[in-house]
Amino acid sequence: MTGRSAAASLALALGALLTVTVSPPPAYSRPSPLEGSAWLLESIPGQRAVLPPAPTMRLENGRISGSDGCNRYAASVLIRGSVFRVSAEGPSTQMACPERLMRQAESFRAALTAARGYSLRNGQLELMAANGTPVARFRPQPQEIAGALWIVRGLNNGKQAVVSPLTGTTLSLELSARGRLAGTAGCNRYTATAVLGQGTIQVGPPAATRRICVRPRGVMEQEIQFLSALESAGHWQIEANRLELRRPDGALAVTLRRADGR
Missing domain, CATH: 2.40.128.270 (Lipocalin)
Known part of the structure; x- marks a missing residue:
């Protein structure tokens, strides 16, 4: 084999090696900004002021859980980009509460079911229906034991x-x-x-x-x-x-x- 042909063969071999071993870095999947967050219901559009105790919502590991103001609930949730969709409701407690609290709990659960998207603005969370209409607004849940x-x-x-x-x-x-x-x-x-x-x-x-x-x-x-x-x-x-x-x-x-x- 001549020097020129040997050099050409070496170049071809190096090119093949690079083609096999060099690949683009894996895509980085950013965690949802809602992961690990906890919220208190601020309002449901068209409804009266929220009665205490306010419904709550906690988001962790693809799950949503909390209290609807009367009973505890849990469900799986899909959060991807601006998509927010409660996909499968899990078990909940079955306590009876005053009628006004029960109506508020039903409205809260209906809002979660209707949600198809979300937005975060000035620290507030808003859930929206498929047409962009707000269905529920939340404020951050304080997470402090001390001082109370x-x-x-x-x-x-x-x-x-x-x-x-x-x-x-x-x-x-x-x-x-x-x-x-x-x-x-x-x-x-x-x-x-x-x-x-x-x-x-x-x-x-x-x-x-x-x-x-x-x-x-x-x-x-x-x-x-x-x-x-x-x-x-x-x-x-x-x-x-x-x-x-x-x-x-x-x-x-x-x-x-x-x-x-x-």
């Missing part, structure tokens, strides 16, 4: 049940900006350390005063159950004026509402 007083509405009694506090007792929780929990456990005051993460919480062993209360009956047992439930919490989530603390296995530990009702 929370009143316990339910606690895990350690017997595979979440029960309401005894009549005549108040159980509360307040978190300081320095990560210190404090409140009343029904009879005694308590304090504990708390480490908060993005949706996670780690509560240190609570320390309480040493009063002995005899009324109402069972108050001291309730106090032990509450402090144990509080220490077992591993996750937190806020929806409207409701705070849920859950154990790492997903079971409810404590449910609370903001004392100011907001």
Whole structure:
């Protein structure tokens, strides 16, 4: 083989190699700006002012969940570009609520079903029908525990049940900006350390005063159950004026509402 033909063969081989190995970089799929967001219903066009507690909407991993103001709901959702479409509704609770709340819940669910698109503007979220008509408007859901007083509405009694506090007792929780929990456990005051993460919480062993209360009956047992439930919490989530603390296995530990009702 001559020098010229050998060089030509080498050039052809290099060209083939480059053709095989060089390819364009993979397309980058940008996550939806709604991923991991939480919202409170601001208004439904043509409807009266939203009654408390406001319906909520949380968007994570192709799922939509929250409260319609009466019952909890969950569904799968398609979000692609400006497309927003609730595609398959999952299970929901079946509580009965006052008629006005039930009507609002129905309107909210209908708005979600009718949505075909969305827009984000000035921090507000608007869902739109196929013709571009707004069907629901939302404001961001505050995600802060600190600085508010929370009143316990339910606690895990350690017997595979979440029960309401005894009549005549108040159980509360307040978190300081320095990560210190404090409140009343029904009879005694308590304090504990708390480490908060993005949706996670780690509560240190609570320390309480040493009063002995005899009324109402069972108050001291309730106090032990509450402090144990509080220490077992591993996750937190806020929806409207409701705070849920859950154990790492997903079971409810404590449910609370903001004392100011907001």
